[in-house]
Amino acid sequence: MTRKLQNITQSKGPAALTILLLLVGWQLVAMSGLVPGYLLPSPVQVLHAFCQDWNTLWSHLLVTLQEALLGLVVGVSVGFVFAMVMDAWEGLYRACYPLLIISQTIPTVAIAPLLVLWFGYDMTPKVILVVLVTFFPVTVGLLEGFRATDRDAVALFRSMGAKRWQIFCYLKVPSALPQFFSGLRIAAAYSVVGAVISEWLGGFSGLGVYMTRVKSAFAFEKMFAVIFLISALSLLLMALVGLWEKKMMPYRYIQKDEKKEIEKHES
Amino acid sequence: MERLEISKVSVSFGTRQILQDVSLTLKEGELVSLLGISGSGKTTLFNVIAGLLKPDTGSVYLDGEDITAIPGQVSYMLQKDLLLPFHTVEDNVALPLILKGVPKKKARAEAVSHFREFGLEGTEKLWANQLSGGMRQRAALLRTYLFSSRVALLDEPFSALDALTKRSVHQWYLQVMEQIKLSTLFITHDMDEAILLSDRIYVLTGQPGQILHELVIDQPHPRTEAFAVTEQFLNYKKQILVYLKEGQ
Numbered sequence: 415m416t417r418k419l420q421n422i423t424q425s426k427g428p429a430a431l432t433i434l435l436l437l438v439g440w441q442l443v444a445m446s447g448l449v450p451g452y453l454l455p456s457p458v459q460v461l462h463a464f465c466q467d468w469n470t471l472w473s474h475l476l477v478t479l480q481e482a483l484l485g486l487v488v489g490v491s492v493g494f495v496f497a498m499v500m501d502a503w504e505g506l507y508r509a510c511y512p513l514l515i516i517s518q519t520i521p522t523v524a525i526a527p528l529l530v531l532w533f534g535y536d537m538t539p540k541v542i543l544v545v546l547v548t549f550f551p552v553t554v555g556l557l558e559g560f561r562a563t564d565r566d567a568v569a570l571f572r573s574m575g576a577k578r579w580q581i582f583c584y585l586k587v588p589s590a591l592p593q594f595f596s597g598l599r600i601a602a603a604y605s606v607v608g609a610v611i612s613e614w615l616g617g618f619s620g621l622g623v624y625m626t627r628v629k630s631a632f633a634f635e636k637m638f639a640v641i642f643l644i645s646a647l648s649l650l651l652m653a654l655v656g657l658w659e660k661k662m663m664p665y666r667y668i669q670k671d672e673k674k675e676i677e678k679h680e681s
Numbered sequence: 682m683e684r685l686e687i688s689k690v691s692v693s694f695g696t697r698q699i700l701q702d703v704s705l706t707l708k709e710g711e712l713v714s715l716l717g718i719s720g721s722g723k724t725t726l727f728n729v730i731a732g733l734l735k736p737d738t739g740s741v742y743l744d745g746e747d748i749t750a751i752p753g754q755v756s757y758m759l760q761k762d763l764l765l766p767f768h769t770v771e772d773n774v775a776l777p778l779i780l781k782g783v784p785k786k787k788a789r790a791e792a793v794s795h796f797r798e799f800g801l802e803g804t805e806k807l808w809a810n811q812l813s814g815g816m817r818q819r820a821a822l823l824r825t826y827l828f829s830s831r832v833a834l835l836d837e838p839f840s841a842l843d844a845l846t847k848r849s850v851h852q853w854y855l856q857v858m859e860q861i862k863l864s865t866l867f868i869t870h871d872m873d874e875a876i877l878l879s880d881r882i883y884v885l886t887g888q889p890g891q892i893l894h895e896l897v898i899d900q901p902h903p904r905t906e907a908f909a910v911t912e913q914f915l916n917y918k919k920q921i922l923v924y925l926k927e928g929q
Contacts, residue, residue, distance in 0.1 A: 570763050573731040574828055575753020576780045584780070588767040665766055665808040 455635035460642070463635040470624065471643060477620040478613065479647065481537060482605040485544020486651075489601060492545060493552030500553075501560040501586070502578075511557075518550050522611050530616035540620070543612040548601035555597025559590025592666070595659040602651040610644055682745050684709045684864045685730070685755070685832050690739030691889075692725055698889035699725045703739070705883055705892060707832065710862040714869055714879040716921065722890030723868045724760070727834050730866070731757040743832065755832040760840065762821035764809035770820055771796075771805040777828035792827060798860065799823045800853060815846045819853075826863060836868045848906070851877060855903045876917045877904055884921060886928020894924040 437457050443449060444456030455463075464471070496514070500507040522543065529539035563586050571581045613622025621640055628636040660667055685707040692700040699722040707713050717723050728734040730741050732752035740749045748754045756777075764773045771789050772779075774796075778788035796802045799819050804812060812820065818838060825833050839847050839854075855878065858865070869875050875882050882896040898917060900908065908914055 564763070566759050566761055567763050567765070569728075569733055570757065570759055571780070572733055572752050573755075573757035574777045574780050580780055584776075585765070588765070591767070663767065665810060668808060668811060 452632065452634060455638060459635045460638040463633070464639040464642070467636060467639065471621075471640065474619055474621045474624045475643065475647065478606065478609050478622065478644075481540040481609040481612075481620065482544055482647075482651070484537075485541045485609065486548050486601060486605040488541065489545040489548030489605070490552050490598065493549040493597070493601075494556060496549065496553045497556035497560060498582070500557060502582075507557075514550065514553065517546075522547060522608060523615070526612045526615040529612065535616050535618065540609055540612040540617065544605050544608040547604045547608040551597040551600040551604070552594065553597075555593040555595075556590050559593035560586045562593070563589045591663055595655065595662075599652050599655045599659075602655050603648045606644060606648045606651060683707065683742075684711075684744060685866065686742040686745075687726075687730065688740050688742070690726065690729055690736045690741070692722070692729060692734065692736050693889070700729075700736075701889040701891050703885075703890065703892055705866075707864055707866055709864050711880045712858065712865045712867060712878055714867045714875040714882045715885055716869055716872065716875045716882050717885030717890065718870060718925070720888065721885045723885060724836055726885075726890070727757065727836050727866075727868060730834055731755060754829070755834055756825040756828040757834045758821055758825040758836060758838055760836045760838075762817045762841075764812070764817055764820055764824075766808065766810050768809060769805065770801065770807050770809060770812065773809050774801075774820055774824045774827060776824060792823070795823055795827070799857065814842050815850050818842065818850060822854075822857075826861060830861070830863060833863050833865045834868075835865060837870070838867075839874065840869070840871070847874075852906065854878070859903055872918055872921050873909060875921075876914060877909055882921065884924040884928070886925060891928075893928060896920060896924070 440454075441457050444451065444454055444459075451459075496510075500510060525546065526539070526543055529542055533539040533542065567585055567589075568581060571585055576584070609620065610622040610625070613620035614626055617623050621644055625637065625640050628640065683706040687703060687705045690700055690703045691698070703722075703726060705713070705715075715723050715726070725734065729736045729739075729749075732741075732748060732750055732754060735750040740747055742748065743754055764770075765776070768776070771792055775783075775785075775788040775792035778791060779785060783791070793805055796805060799822065801816065801819055801823065804816060804820070809817070809820070818841075822835075822838065825835070839850055842850060851874065867875075867878065876898055879898055882898065883892045884894045884896065885892055887893075896917065900913070
């Protein structure tokens, strides 16, 4: 127990301290009057705005979360299918992989208005945009994982008469899990940002819409409040991915002490 | 009839010939070693026997049936133990049965029923990476045995172990072999290991690799470590050294 506590203070402690110092510094700068209050609200003002507007923020948050999650699920599925077929056919990999890279160089803000023109102001264009930004890290992660599968392990499976689908399901997929989760964590963070960006450029609800509204009202403290909320939402999704990762790959999180204990037991 | 027969196998990669007219046989219950320096094509020969590689010429017969370039006929234990980190020990061992379509529960039960015999009891639910080197070898060997009890190909199975562990694993291995009577073809570059474990030794030399000599180790089983310090043991060793030198 004490060791656990120690671990937390050791790993997260310095970062928490930095954040705290930044907040205190920010508060001091705001209070000193060096920067006009309407340009830089103090953390306390931001917190106040956050509490005051909570009901509105919550309803917008639900919309954004829905778009982000739906887009993420579709994006991950698309990413998986892409990685699977490109791994199975080398020719397809060579033909399509550069295209995938190019697709990621197109700025999101440039596609979003087009999507709004094509699909209207409701949820569809937002989900599509989230899919576009989330499938890529998943595809790349999985592909890398599939291709890095131990060749000798593949030879072992073949020598046991394994069929292609068996090698894929029983060897390649579990081998690629670490890379998959790295990709998924990035995709989770992108999904919220993607949804917000698409809301800026057209829509009736969502945190991005709220953002554009408070911006035109020059309500800077509300602007900061929503920025923190979006950031927290991304962190929450990433943390959920982390939890899932631990559940799927318990063998990666065996304590070193536990390992030693077993060796002692053997000898 | 021979259990396994390799007849005049030749393999080349591009212009480089790896194996030339290699022939050998393996009887039921026999342990035969393939001894040679690295680069003499031992592993290539195993890939041919396992059906992973099609030879340019020559054939592989299992109980008289032509199995050239047909994988999934003999058990093959590669140089690395290749235990999968994402499975428990029992699931790793049960893998060949699961690939054959045996339901998971049944495969696991079948695998676990051999754990005592292989000195693996108590490790069923551990992750593969929690095992020590010697235990990993045992698990890999049991996995090999569960795939097929007809013929096993073992490619330097003990080369990654340190000298002391290797000695105890040898003793253990000789005991297990007494019980399971597996027909085994065994790659090694360790002369002591070959003499201690084998009924016969083929010496593979040259580039391309050829089998020019065969040595019968006419000693009763089970052999103990005491055998390794006898005059006879040394004579076998001298003979092998002569064969290896001739091949260069």
